[in-house]
Amino acid sequence: MARVLSLILVLLLSISALSLISSSQFEGFDSDEASFSYEEEDLEAPLDPLPSASLPTISLSSPLEATPDPEHHPNPSTPTEKPHPNPTTTTPSHLQTDFWDEDEFEGIPSTPETIVIQESTDRESETKSIPESSPDPKPATPIKPSSYWVEIVCVSFLICFIINYFTGRKENETTALAWAAKFATKDSIFEKNFSLLGTGDGNDTPLLLKEGQDVFKFYASGRRYCQGMLATMYMHSRHDLIARVFGWVFPKKDIITFEVIMNDDAMDHVVLAVARKKEVKAMQKDEKDLQKYASPNAVAGPAGKRWVSDELAVISESKEVAWDLFNEAVLDQVFGDKAFEKVGKWFVSLHFSDQQPGLNKKVLLFKFVLPDIKHMADITKLVALVPYYIDIIGRYKLSSNARAKTEAARSKVAQEEFKEMQSARQEALQRRKSERRKQSEEAEAKLSAEALRKREEKERARQLKKSMPRVKMMR
Template sequence: MEMRARHDLLSKLLELVFPRKDTITFEVVMNEDAMDHVMVAVARKKAAKAMQKEERDLQKFASVLAPASAGKKWVADELAVVAESKEVAGDMITEAVVLGEKAFEKMGKWFISLHFSDQLAGSYKKVLSFKFVLPDANNMADMTKLVALVPFYIDLVGRYKLSSARTKAAQEAFRELQGVRQETLLRKKAEKKKLMEEAEAKLSAEVLRKKEEKERNRQMKKGAPKVKMLRS
């Protein structure tokens, strides 16, 4: 009788208790001039909080938004939105998106998350990411509406422009950041110059000390009594 390896048996048991689901991720790299300042993510509440803590761009620039007031829900109750601003989140999550209460009842079991950012760290800075559960062959048709989000958002984000107020705020924030960088650069230059001047001063002091010591030795030799030895 051939026995299975112990770790294989454990993995099978775990899969029976906690069935693993296959997932599929679509990542769209946007051109630099085809995406404005957009940062928004949507996932189930627990996952959204984890994304905000773990994803560097969301951690630095975004926060979990408070649920919308009654009558103005933009996503199903199970979901949470992480965004840089409510304005962007509201513009990105429209009625056409299948994240509302009714649509999510049917399609939600296949949805994991979406994450759009113009501040990603890595090879590509502006990326749209969609993550779904991959159904079995019998339910593949259910993925149609979710997969349709990919071209929908490529078009929406590509055409999206911030309001003049937020554009101005973003520009001011950028100028402020540039000012901080310039100030830091000037401070470093000043510190470097000071260190060089101190080094030169120490060097000059050492040269002067040696010169004075040499002169003092010369004067001592000059003032010393001369001794003359005679042979008889």
């Protein structure tokens, strides 16, 4: 019985304890929830506060303080008041003191108030910077022709270049055809002195060969003492607009050259050049045969006889050759004082040589100025010198004294050339030896010690064998 009573007593005590615990939990739950919700509303409040007149006093409280007052609970159905338009007037004190960490935000203003002020000023500046769209846009200004001056200049230059190309090409072709009609057609100089004119043997073959817009060639053959003649016309580049403008500043003349290749047995020892005094000096510097064989001083005329014009200078290997080639007939027609006044402006130079560098040694060179169409007949006497000197030099023979001097000069030049060739060969041989020695040294540097030892032994045995006397065995 006592045991039953004790059990009942324990049961009653446990029930009373449970009731006390449950009442205390429900009693403190309302206060904690109210304080917590109030704190969350305070923390989640916007940074823009209400005016100071309607701002309630806010203080932090612990969950263990007094129970909340239901009168102070916010009514969710009531509308919230609008914040003040100026967010920079006041700032909550708890944000300035408790929730701002200066060490965490370095380089940012110390108070949130300045941040709010900066944000507001940035928004105002952005609104001011946005241009107001005008209802009536201004009409676009018309483009003036002066803005296209670069294009206009380029197009004009291109048009002028194209027009000049065709007109300049036509001028050069007309001049070349006028020369051919004067000197290479029927009953002309070259038609009477050569049996074959042009590049072929047919009747329809052209007389002139056009190698460019400013280069034309004429070929003739079929005459004794020579293999053939090649006439080349070097014209001014009239088809090029820039060259034409440059030619106005520095005038350039059209040139025609005649190159006659003589037979090997038809030309004796002749080295001679005739030109104006300045041009003769330039020729002697440029031409190797004149450097080696011709005298540096101009040839004087024979005593008591006429000589070439004072504007000209003659350099030759032998005075006898110069006197014989410039006879009275040539002086009367071309190179005399009176005759040269008429044809002197078209003459450039003459160069005869049997030691011309190149494949063809014996060559006659004539160089004249090519006139325009109206004055093409003025060079008739100069062109006539070509067949005339072919016959003169083909039949010409030097005297014994002059030949001895020319042969001595040629033998001396041949010895000098042989010495130059020998020295060049020696230099090439030394160069090859030095290259081989260098290659062998590089190969030895790459060999191992054992290979070097074997190579030295082989070289020593070869030297020993070479030093031993040779013995012949008789049977």
